[in-house]
Amino acid sequence: MSDLAAPTVARHAPEPAARGQVGDTIFRIATAGGAWLVLALLAGVALAMAWGGRQAFATFGFGFLTSTDWNAVDGKFGALVPIYGTLATSAIALLIAVPVSIGIALFLTDIAPRWTRGPIGMAIELLAAIPSIIYGMWGLFVFAPFMALHVEPWLIAHLGHAPLIGPLFSGPPIGIGMLSAGIVLGIMIVPFIAAVARDVFNAVPPALREAAVALGATRWEILSRVTLPYTRSAVVGAIFLGLGRALGETMAVTFVLGNAHDLSASLLLPSNSIAAAIANEFTEADTDLYRSSLIALAFLLFLVTFIVLTLAKLMLRRMDRGLGRTN
Amino acid sequence: MNATVLRRRILDWVAFAFASLATAFGLFWLAWILWTTLSQGIAALSPALLTQMTPPPGSDGGLANAFYGSAVMVLLGTVIGAPIGIAAGTYLAEHGRHTRLAATVRFINDILLSAPSIVIGLFVYELVVRTSGHFSGYAGALALAMILIPIVTRTSDEALRLVPNQMREAAFALGLPGWKVTARIIYKAAASGIMTGVLLALARISGETAPLLFTALNNQFWSANPAGPMANVPVVIFQYAMSPYDNWRALAWAGALVLTAFVLTLNLLVRLAARKGSGK
Numbered sequence: 385m386s387d388l389a390a391p392t393v394a395r396h397a398p399e400p401a402a403r404g405q406v407g408d409t410i411f412r413i414a415t416a417g418g419a420w421l422v423l424a425l426l427a428g429v430a431l432a433m434a435w436g437g438r439q440a441f442a443t444f445g446f447g448f449l450t451s452t453d454w455n456a457v458d459g460k461f462g463a464l465v466p467i468y469g470t471l472a473t474s475a476i477a478l479l480i481a482v483p484v485s486i487g488i489a490l491f492l493t494d495i496a497p498r499w500t501r502g503p504i505g506m507a508i509e510l511l512a513a514i515p516s517i518i519y520g521m522w523g524l525f526v527f528a529p530f531m532a533l534h535v536e537p538w539l540i541a542h543l544g545h546a547p548l549i550g551p552l553f554s555g556p557p558i559g560i561g562m563l564s565a566g567i568v569l570g571i572m573i574v575p576f577i578a579a580v581a582r583d584v585f586n587a588v589p590p591a592l593r594e595a596a597v598a599l600g601a602t603r604w605e606i607l608s609r610v611t612l613p614y615t616r617s618a619v620v621g622a623i624f625l626g627l628g629r630a631l632g633e634t635m636a637v638t639f640v641l642g643n644a645h646d647l648s649a650s651l652l653l654p655s656n657s658i659a660a661a662i663a664n665e666f667t668e669a670d671t672d673l674y675r676s677s678l679i680a681l682a683f684l685l686f687l688v689t690f691i692v693l694t695l696a697k698l699m700l701r702r703m704d705r706g707l708g709r710t711n
Numbered sequence: 712m713n714a715t716v717l718r719r720r721i722l723d724w725v726a727f728a729f730a731s732l733a734t735a736f737g738l739f740w741l742a743w744i745l746w747t748t749l750s751q752g753i754a755a756l757s758p759a760l761l762t763q764m765t766p767p768p769g770s771d772g773g774l775a776n777a778f779y780g781s782a783v784m785v786l787l788g789t790v791i792g793a794p795i796g797i798a799a800g801t802y803l804a805e806h807g808r809h810t811r812l813a814a815t816v817r818f819i820n821d822i823l824l825s826a827p828s829i830v831i832g833l834f835v836y837e838l839v840v841r842t843s844g845h846f847s848g849y850a851g852a853l854a855l856a857m858i859l860i861p862i863v864t865r866t867s868d869e870a871l872r873l874v875p876n877q878m879r880e881a882a883f884a885l886g887l888p889g890w891k892v893t894a895r896i897i898y899k900a901a902a903s904g905i906m907t908g909v910l911l912a913l914a915r916i917s918g919e920t921a922p923l924l925f926t927a928l929n930n931q932f933w934s935a936n937p938a939g940p941m942a943n944v945p946v947v948i949f950q951y952a953m954s955p956y957d958n959w960r961a962l963a964w965a966g967a968l969v970l971t972a973f974v975l976t977l978n979l980l981v982r983l984a985a986r987k988g989s990g991k
Contacts, residue, residue, distance in 0.1 A: 411890035412806050418798030419807065419816045422864060425857060426819050429826070429834045436837050487733025495730050504734060506982060511741050513978040515918025517945050518971050521952050521963065522744045525751075571740045578737070602723035625825060632827025634921040635949065659829050659921070666833070666925050679833060686830045693822045 430686060437680030439673055448680065454645040456670075461677035463684065465647050469562060469655040470685070473637060474630040476566025476651070481573045481626055486619070488574070489581035490607055505582065512575035520639030523568040524560075528640055531567075532559030536652055539563075555650040560642040563651040568636050573626035580622035580700070584615045621699030628693040632685060634659035658685040745971070752968020755961040760969075765931050765947055768956040774966050776933045780941040784848055784927060785917050787937065788855030793909050795856075796863025800905075803864070804871030805893050817868070823861040831857050832922035840926060848937030851927025855916040862915060866908025870901040907985045914977040918970055920945035944970050 440448060440461060451462025488508060492501050536557030543553040588611050596610045612619065642654025643664045658681045669675040759773040766772025799816065807813035835854040840846055874897050882892040898905070928940040929947060944966050951963035 405888065407890045408888050411893065415798045415802035415806050416812070418795050418800075418864075419802040419812060421795055422799050422816050422820050422823065422860065425860065426823055426826075428838075429830060432834050432837045433830065436833070483729075484733045484736055487730045488737055490726070491730035491734040495727060496734075502986070504738070506979075507741060508734075508737050509982075510975060510978060511737065513914065513974055514741075514744060515920070515945065515970060515974055517918065517920045517948055518744065518748060518967055521948065521967055522747050524952065526743075526747050571737075574737055602719050602726075604722045604726035605719070607726060628825045632825075632829070634827065634829040635945075638949075639952070659827060662829055662833065663921060663924055666836075667928070679837070682827075682830050682833045685827055689825070689827055690822060693825050697818060697821055 430683075430690075433679055433683035433686055437676055437683045439676035440680035443673060444677075448677075449684075452645075452647045456674055459671065459673050461674070463658075463677075463681055465645050466656045466658045466661045466681060467684070468647060469641065470631055470657040470659070472562050472651065472655070473566040473569055473641070473657055474627060476563065477569035477573055477630040478623065478627060480567060480570030481577055481630075482623055484570075485574050485577035485581055485622070485626070488578040489585050490611075492578075492582050493585040494603060494606070505579075508575050508578055510575075511571070512579075516572065516633060516635040517639075519568055519572055519636040523564065523636055523640040527568060528559035528564050530559075531564045532557045536563070540652070551649040552651050555648075555652045557652060558654070560640060560654050561650075561652045562641065562655050565637050565640040565655075565657075566651070568640055569630045569633055572633060572636060573629045576629055577622045577626040580625060581615075581619055584618040584622070584700075585611055588614050617699045621696045624692050624696035624699065628689045628696060631692065632659060632689050634663050638663045658682070748964070748968050748971050751964040752971075755965035756968065757965075760962075760965055764933055765942060765951075765962070766958065767931070768954070768959060771958065772962070774944065774947060774962060774969075776930065776942040777944045777947040777966065778969075780848060780927070780930070780934060781917065781943040781945070783937055784852045784855055784923070784941060784943060785913060787849070787852035788859055788916055789909065789913050791852065792856030792859035792912075793863050796860045796909075796912075797867045797905060799860070799864040800867030800871060801893060803868040805897065806889075816864075820861045820864050824865060827921075828858055828919055829921035829924075832925050835922065836925040846926060846928035846940040848927050848934070848939070848941030851923045851941060851943065852937065854922035854926045855919060858919055858922060859912045859916050862912035863905075863908050866911070867901070867905045870904025870908065871897060873904060874900045903985070907981050910977060910981045914974045914981070917977075918945060918974050920949055924949075 444451065444461065448461070448463050449467070450464055451460070452464045453460040453462045454465060455461075492505050492508075496504060536559065539553045540555070540557060544550055546553075592610050592614065593606060596606045601609070637657050638660040641657055641660050643656055643660060644654035645656055646653075648655070662678050662682055666675070666678050669678055757773075759771065761773060761775055761778065763771070763773030764776050765774060799820070803813045803817055803820075807816075832854050835850050835857065839850040839853060843850075878896060878900060879892060882896045883889075887895070923943055923946050927943055927946070929950060930940045930942040932942075934941050948963045948966045948970070951959035951966075954960065
């Protein structure tokens with residue numbers, strides 16, 4: 385099987401065979417070129433970001449990661465606020481998206497009547513097809529005011545003075561901030577996690593499920609004792625995939641996060657994320673150091689998403705092998 | 712005994728309710744977002760949208776230059792990116808199917824699929840805008856092509872691997888050289904799958920905003936030449952939605968409606984066609 389794609393040297397007249405070999409060589413070079421280009425793209429992006437950010441790294445050193453200063457006038461740049469905003473919004477997004485996605489995957493594999501699975505699955509996939517700028521507009525004009533009017537006053541009144549988590553929910557209810565951005569992000573990554581989770585749930589060998597049913601297991605017992613244990617690493621991989629998306633999402637967050645450079649514990653206050661800072665400020669960056677700092681941020685973002693997505697792939701790969709796909 | 716049965720029943724019911732609610736939750740947002748876009752967008756639709764340029768604040772106008780610029784850049788990006796993606800997919804599925812390089816490329820490609828698009832925009836800025844000294848539609852198209860390549864690579868790889876091996880064996884048995892087997896036979900068998908991938912990727916890049924912010928920038932006037940800054944729908948929506956002017960915001964909603972309708976219709980048609988094709 386493996387040598388199928390190798391050129392066959394035909395036994396007939398030598399001339400056409402030779403011509404075929406020339407064509408083969410050209411074709412092979414062209415397709416391998418495409419493959420190498422994919423590798424070059426990743427390497428190019430990483431190198432270009434590292435190179436573009438070198439001035440910021442050289443000027444601020446390790447302090448770039450720990451400083452909250454972001455002052456274009458004084459030329460002082462620290463990445464802590466955008467880093468914190470990126471992590472906090474992604475964490476909120478995962479808190480929402482993980483249970484919802486697993487519920488949807490369960491619904492689509494076990495519960496929904498068979499004829500509805502296709503349409504419902506497709507509707508959920510459409511959530512992923514909506515351009516992120518639409519999420520951003522909707523978030524800014526519809527969802528943030530809704531949060532400010534109906535949800536945040538309640539949170540402030542009931543959780544604002546609670547021990548430990550109180551500071552997270554204090555401040556004015558303005559709608560724009562990390563909580564709203566995190567929720568919008570969560571909705572955006574649901575389809576990605578749900579699609580992968582559905583596929584891996586479907587890949588559980590029917591014999592296992594049938595055996596559980598034969599033992600009288602309920603649907604909950606099948607999910608918690610058969611499906612989830614069997615697909616655990618792949619489900620974690622799917623979650624990491626969603627996390628990778630959430631970390632790098634730009635437009636939706638830019639609209640809803642508010643572009644503030646103050647570090648605050650409250651999730652209700654405007655903040656910043658790496659991607660939003662770049663989108664908002666890059667065309668206004670008037671000094672080399674400013675521009676370099678933003679590119680250094682992009683480098684950090686790329687590095688972190690690369691690591692997260694690599695972990696996701698590694699965890700999903702075990703499932704792929706189980707599915708009989710040759711990697 | 713009875714208590715155990717009851718507990719199991721309740722847990723089962725909770726799982727059922729949880730899964731149904733989660734699905735309803737997902738569909739609820741889809742409906743809300745679409746409803747907002749539709750109601751706000753229809754209110755702002757007018758024939759001037761297609762005939763007039765983007766206006767200064769306070770006066771009427773349309774999005775003609777933005778639609779034109781988006782169409783040019785998306786098509787250009789597809790024309791640049793699709794052949795590269797198909798070539799890479801062909802390598803993964805055919806020539807290099809079991810090589811180390813193919814395994815590595817497949818891995819890296821999957822990471823690029825989910826990589827932040829804003830970083831691609833910065834990359835093209837460093838690569839093209841900085842070296843050429845100005846923003847341009849070509850730079851925007853290149854950034855879109857870079858988003859498109861991993862998608863097309865992945866989908867054509869999958870489409871090609873679905874072609875049964877017997878077809879390759881039969882073609883080789885006829886004495887065809889390897890490249891003709893791929894180009895004349897395997898491509899034909901996988902054509903609908905590859906086209907599906909290209910069209911879905913085209914839909915995806917039509918809505919991409921982040922990679923265009925620092926490459927194509929924007930242009931308030933008719934800009935037919937991609938060598939200069941070019942107006943495009945997503946960046947116009949971004950700027951107009953963030954502005955305090957009512958007429959700009961209305962135009963942003965109109966643009967959002969047209970963009971969403973285009974992307975979702977293309978998605979639906981392509982997916983339905985693909986499903987019909989595979990169902991046979």
